[in-house]
Amino acid sequence: MKILVTGGNGFIGHTLVRQLLNDGNQVKVIDIKPVKFTHPKLEFVKKSVLDDIRWEMRDCDMVYHLAAELGVINSDKKPLNTLAVNIDGTVNVFRCALGTGVKKIVYTSSSEVYGEPREVPIKEDSQKSPVSIYGVSKLTAEMYAYGYVKEYGMDINPIRLFNVYGPGQGFEWVVPIFIQKALNTEAPLVFGDGSQIRCFTNIADVIGGMETIRKKGAKGEAYNIANTEPITMRELAELIVKVSGKNLKPKIVGFGSETRAKEREIMKRIPSIEKLKALGWKPKVRIEEGIELTYNWYKENLGKEELFYG
């Protein structure tokens, strides 16, 4: 099997690429930044998803489309680039795949498409009310996916990932930020009132879910990939402090300019994963275990630039 991964040099992408190679697949990566390792079955193409990539797709069986401008704050700062990469870039991936050997596209969407849910757990067909440019871009690209499924009979699965964490994630995200604080013996700063609920999902489970969908996902169906152990942001900070063994107390700093405005904060994000469970997948890494593994990884590797992504 030859698999194309866009964004294969990112946090999730590089972990996925390593897994695909370990499983004996041929992998081609398209990214604007070069992959940081070599492998006899790995090919790297330095291109943007906004470029003509039909030639790169001609000999591939399927595509994992991950390349994106990421995150709520970043997308607010770069709205046009977000719309270009996340919407035009995604449509370009669908468009270029037409008439090639590509039989399936798995597109990484986000829990941000749901906004503040009206019901929990959030099912795939729950209301979508994104509150960020990032969420809107991800949802818009999903709508194009359904259009391509209907219009051309393409097999595309939008997959909605929920707060992914694990080794190698860059320092713009809350788990590495809290870990770095704890490693520096500083109190983690918790924005808002700390009661925001999330379900943090370990990267190993995310890759397992993605591979299940690649192999068994029904044509045109969206799937949530998530852990379902709710944790508040305050509890997450406390857990990381506990794992560090240091005498620190997380600081609740309220809503301010460094984070989302209160009106745009998602207070309760708890997914349903029944749809993906029906394909035979379930998360294996409990939050306590995943955070401890991740903390120890950062402790060992902090400062090794080449091991960090995103």
Ligand SMILES: NC(=O)c1ccc[n+]([C@@H]2O[C@H](COP(=O)([O-])OP(=O)(O)OC[C@H]3O[C@@H](n4cnc5c(N)ncnc54)[C@H](O)[C@@H]3O)[C@@H](O)[C@H]2O)c1
């Ligand atoms: N990390 C999370 O918690 C999370 C949650 C929900 C959804 N997602 C989605 O998963 C995917 C991967 O996320 P990640 O955390 O690995 O992000 P990341 O930022 O680490 O990786 C994104 C990759 O895309 C590449 N890229 C950016 N613009 C590009 C372009 N124009 N052409 C080609 N490559 C380009 C970057 O160089 C980078 O290697 C994204 O689509 C993201 O929206 C991530």
